[in-house]
Amino acid sequence: MKFTKALLLSLALSSAANAAGPFGLEMGMSLKDIGGEAKQIAPGKYSVSSVPKPHSLFDTYIVQVAPDVGLCYIKAIGKDISTSTYGVELKSSFYNLQGKLEKAYGSSKVTDMLLSGSIWNEPNDWMMGLIKKERYLFAIWDAESKATLKNNLAAIAMAAKPSSKSAGYLAVDYSFTNEEQCNSAIAAMEDDAL
Incomplete structure (x- = not known):
């Protein structure tokens, strides 16, 4: 059976869209597998124009990808939420998203703390x-919080x-179990430039 370029691309996109991890992304994916336009913002870190399974709360996705290791980290940055100086709407959005993440993980x-001595x-x-x-x-999801992480996730952090x-806005960071290996590979790449 002959595979055309269009059919192979369709199969690849379908595979990425069916990935079980956050936003349809899985540990070890290459930038090519992730899809979308990637713009390098730091060594090994890229802002991607799209993800296989976007969420309406977020408008920016940053991924960390190392050669021979692949995807090891995702940061989803949310859209601005108008709020009062009391932060009511932002806090409400935070706890709403926390509830959704707790259902999944x-x-x-x-x-929720104010540093000692703050005048604010x-x-x-x-x-x-x-x-x-x-x-x-x-909020942190990890072994200490007794989270039920899946899809090779080591930790999740969400912050207002x-x-x-x-x-x-809300930002959510997803760290995969290969993040340390990924960081080492990127550091080695940087050291090679010296």
């Missing part, structure tokens, strides 16, 4: 605390981030 550990300690200072990096709201006093 089990329990997480949430940290009034309720209406919530967003300014984020901007000044004196307040943090994040500020864009301004009246807007913020």
